[in-house]
Amino acid sequence: MIYQVGKDSGVYCIEGIGQARAYFVAASEYTLIDTGVPSQAPRIVSALAQIGVQPLQVKRIILTHHHWDHVGSLWELQRITHAQVCAHPRDADYITGKRPRRAPRRTLGRIMYGLFTLMGAQKLPPVPIDRALNDGEKIGAFSVIHTPGHTPGHICLQRDDFLFSGDLLFATPGAFRETPHIFTADVPTSRASIAKIAGLDFQVILSGHHAPHVVQSAARVRELANKLGAMENSARVA
Ligand SMILES: [Zn+2]
Numbered sequence: 001m002i003y004q005v006g007k008d009s010g011v012y013c014i015e016g017i018g019q020a021r022a023y024f025v026a027a028s029e030y031t032l033i034d035t036g037v038p039s040q041a042p043r044i045v046s047a048l049a050q051i052g053v054q055p056l057q058v059k060r061i062i063l064t065h066h067h068w069d070h071v072g073s074l075w076e077l078q079r080i081t082h083a084q085v086c087a088h089p090r091d092a093d094y095i096t097g098k099r100p101r102r103a104p105r106r107t108l109g110r111i112m113y114g115l116f117t118l119m120g121a122q123k124l125p126p127v128p129i130d131r132a133l134n135d136g137e138k139i140g141a142f143s144v145i146h147t148p149g150h151t152p153g154h155i156c157l158q159r160d161d162f163l164f165s166g167d168l169l170f171a172t173p174g175a176f177r178e179t180p181h182i183f184t185a186d187v188p189t190s191r192a193s194i195a196k197i198a199g200l201d202f203q204v205i206l207s208g209h210h211a212p213h214v215v216q217s218a219a220r221v222r223e224l225a226n227k228l229g230a231m232e233n234s235a236r237v238a
């Protein structure tokens with residue numbers, strides 16, 4: 001399923017491709033952000049066809065981070081679109097296959113990881129990265145914000161009022177919260193990244209696992225950052 005986020009925004013959400021979402025932006029250069037779990041390329045291609053976009057029109061694929069539910073269909077999609085593949089250098093080695101993805105340290109994380117492995121997480125074909133994206137860089141209409149913690153090379157992308165936030169946080173309708181710690185490589189660093197994003201100005205947050213949150217999203221992120229900051233301070237006092 002594909003739908004436009006807001007009227008005439010040119011920003012589309014693609015759902016039904018496993019547990020993660022992908023986004024398509026019909027800016028001057030057509031951009032796909034994340035690719036869902038493995039074997040979803042046909043679904044993504046047919047979603048794009050519904051809005052009149054042919055695979056070869058997709059100029060670039062930006063990955064928010066290296067996790068399998070975001071790069072799962074990258075290899076297939078790159079083959080079909082010939083798009084430029086972009087990611088932060090600190091996650092690039094996992095995508096290119098230079099480094100193996102590691103199981104989380106905690107028991108529950110390990111169990112989940114085992115499950116993902118059964119679902120094909122370990123067998124992802126390596127894909128070369130065409131362009132490394134560093135903090136503060138511009139790529140087309142997007143600004144790159146390095147937000148490490150969930151993974152070392154996790155990035156968010158901002159375009160006007162829209163923030164593509166990957167797995168930096170869970171943007172649930174009631175209140176925003178941290179991504180479950182079992183999936184996060186470095187929790188204090190992730191909290192610092194949430195605080196970094198809290199300083200930005202945007203309305204809409206497009207996260208990897210929840211429906212677009214379209215109003216006052218920056219205020220919700222600030223609330224979360226304040227809560228986490230208070231928790232860290234009280235932990236330091238105790
Ligand atoms: Zn993730």
Ligand SMILES: [Zn+2]
Pocket residue numbers: 020067069070167208209
């Ligand atoms: Zn994810």
